[in-house]
Amino acid sequence: MDKINVLDCSGILGSVEKLRKEDFANFGEKLGTALSKVGYAYLTNHGLDLGKVERVYEVSKDFFDMPKEIKNKMRKPPGAASFHGYAGPGDELLNATAPNAANELRQFYDVTGHIESNDICYFPSEVPGFKDAFDEFRQESVNLSDKLLRCISLYLGLKEDELVKRHTHMKDRSVPTQTVIRSSMYSPLETMKNDVRIPEGEEADIRCGEHCDWHTITLLFQDLVGGLDIRTVSGEWVAATPIENSILLITGDLMEIYSGGRLPATPHRVRIVDDTKLDKKPRQSLLYAPSPDGNEEVAPLVPILEELTEKKRTIYGPQSYERVNAHEWVHKRHATAASY
Ligand SMILES: O=C(O)CCC(=O)C(=O)O
Numbered sequence: 001m002d003k004i005n006v007l008d009c010s011g012i013l014g015s016v017e018k019l020r021k022e023d024f025a026n027f028g029e030k031l032g033t034a035l036s037k038v039g040y041a042y043l044t045n046h047g048l049d050l051g052k053v054e055r056v057y058e059v060s061k062d063f064f065d066m067p068k069e070i071k072n073k074m075r076k077p078p079g080a081a082s083f084h085g086y087a088g089p090g091d092e093l094l095n096a097t098a099p100n101a102a103n104e105l106r107q108f109y110d111v112t113g114h115i116e117s118n119d120i121c122y123f124p125s126e127v128p129g130f131k132d133a134f135d136e137f138r139q140e141s142v143n144l145s146d147k148l149l150r151c152i153s154l155y156l157g158l159k160e161d162e163l164v165k166r167h168t169h170m171k172d173r174s175v176p177t178q179t180v181i182r183s184s185m186y187s188p189l190e191t192m193k194n195d196v197r198i199p200e201g202e203e204a205d206i207r208c209g210e211h212c213d214w215h216t217i218t219l220l221f222q223d224l225v226g227g228l229d230i231r232t233v234s235g236e237w238v239a240a241t242p243i244e245n246s247i248l249l250i251t252g253d254l255m256e257i258y259s260g261g262r263l264p265a266t267p268h269r270v271r272i273v274d275d276t277k278l279d280k281k282p283r284q285s286l287l288y289a290p291s292p293d294g295n296e297e298v299a300p301l302v303p304i305l306e307e308l309t310e311k312k313r314t315i316y317g318p319q320s321y322e323r324v325n326a327h328e329w330v331h332k333r334h335a336t337a338a339s340y
């Protein structure tokens with residue numbers, strides 16, 4: 001594995017207040033280099049309490065194992081007004097334009113937004129501790145994301161708080177946002193196949209379609225089962241083999257715009273491969289993807305990279321680096337993914 005993208009975060013351990021600008025700048029240099037040259041980074045010694053991740057896996061599994069009638073009470077409402085809630089196999093397809101687009105064989109639960117969507121009625125009462133687990137995980141993720149956004153700002157030659165000040169909802173939950181926590185469960189294939197109306201054969205060849213995330217950055221946690229692929233900056237698909245206790249950091253569409261193409265959004269997918277381990281073992285993943293505050297206008301904060309104005313790396317992300325509205329962008333992308 002290319003070591004340039006396995007990054008030890010001990011230089012930015014601890015609280016933001018105790019760290020110095022040069023700590024963020026030093027780590028930012030390594031992080032920015034990995035994200036711009038390879039396209040993703042594994043973070044180690046990041047200080048995030050992985051017990052909180054395990055807890056979300058536990059409550060999620062308890063929920064995903066419940067009968068459909070209970071899960072469907074939490075199913076995402078039709079349309080893109082809110083994308084908080086449960087999605088079953090076949091409900092969403094991240095790459096509806098792929099030639100062999102079929103159903104995505106996974107279940108997931110999105111916890112979105114600000115204080116309103118935090119209301120208890122948006123969480124399954126059948127699973128004690130469900131909401132608390134997500135809240136505690138969010139707090140851990142916010143602390144790390146705050147530092148990572150500072151590092152990236154400095155890497156881009158911006159003021160340290162240039163990105164953080166566009167994500168104030170991370171600290172003030174009354175500020176609206178499209179930020180999402182997504183907990184996914186990829187059950188063994190046989191179980192999933194019983195659940196959806198999938199055609200036989202190649203058509204069904206998908207667990208999570210190729211896509212770029214819609215937000216600024218994504219902190220991606222995966223168990224040790226594997227199956228995630230990432231497309232590197234040089235265009236080749238590689239297996240994002242899990243590294244124990246690490247976090248996978250990828251960039252989303254809105255970071256690509258903010259950075260004028262310097263930090264391009266990272267295409268990724270979870271395929272069904274002919275592999276007993278991957279097909280028979282359940283896999284769980286969890287992500288925290290901060291988006292800018294509510295209606296924040298997103299435009300390049302640095303000059304657009306010359307070579308990218310003609311040839312874009314992103315395949316499913318922004319077609320240009322024109323200004324977009326954060327709310328509209330994420331909702332538009334969600335609307336094209338939802339099949340209900
Ligand atoms: O399960 C994974 O590892 C990736 C999930 C993902 O990319 C997504 O839901 O956006």
Ligand SMILES: [Fe+2]
Nearest residue numbers: 211212213268
């Ligand atoms: Fe994704």
